Amino acid sequence: MEKKVYSVDGKELRTINLDDQVFGLPVNEDVIYYAINNELANMRVGTACTKDRSEVHGSNAKPYKQKGTGRARRGDKKSPITVGGGTMFGPKPRDYSYAMPKKAKRLAMKSILSLKAQTDRLTVIEDFTVESGRTKDLVKILNNFAKDERTVLILKDDDAKIKQAGRNIPSLHFLSFNRLRAHDLFYGRRVIILETAAKNLAGFYNSEEGAE
Known part of the structure; x- marks a missing residue:
């Protein structure tokens, strides 16, 4: 050419x-x-990180008794469905590179x-x-x-x-x-x-x- x-x-x-x-x-x-x-x-840096329920700071105590309240069954305040609780399926640090x-x-x-x-x-x-x-x-x-x-x-x-x-x-x-x-x-x-x-x-x- x-x-x-x-x-x-x-x-x-x-x-x-x-x-x-x-x-x-x-x-x-x-x-x-x-x-x-x-x-x-x-x-990509791959440093995005969230805390799951095992890493969030908070009490492990059951917030209220299992039966008799008419409310949903709850384990602890660190549950992903609670405000301030852990993140469900959130990102963790990883290496995105490949050859x-x-x-x-x-x-x-x-x-x-x-x-x-x-x-x-x-x-x-x-x-x-x-x-x-x-x-x-x-x-x-x-x-x-x-x-x-x-x-x-x-x-x-x-x-x-x-x-x-x-x-x-x-x-x-x-x-x-x-x-x-x-x-x-x-x-x-x-x-x-x-x-x-x-x-x-x-x-x-x-x-x-x-x-x-």
């Missing part, structure tokens, strides 16, 4: 051949769904990249950095490709200067080519990828390392 490479000013520079095994695959919607659900489940097959996760990332490339929501730009680390310098570049929409910028490495410049932009998400996240990538309205990162993606996701 051929894509145009743009300068930081938004001008066409050249074309680049993107690997069809990463950017030209049929979109597998099922595996994308499972990958996003897996990431969201792994992010997804590595090949499926890799296929999900390639499917999302293919989807973005095929719907013209993926833009390849020349490698750049923001030496000043200032937000307005990065915004000036981004405005040539995306304005006021959720944007994902895929970097070729862990560029601290770009991340420093973009941390005050709420609609911008950074991803490294070897640490993609299905949720951010799928819901990004515009995906901007550096030229070197686009080349590295082919080698990474077609190797055994990319299955990790």
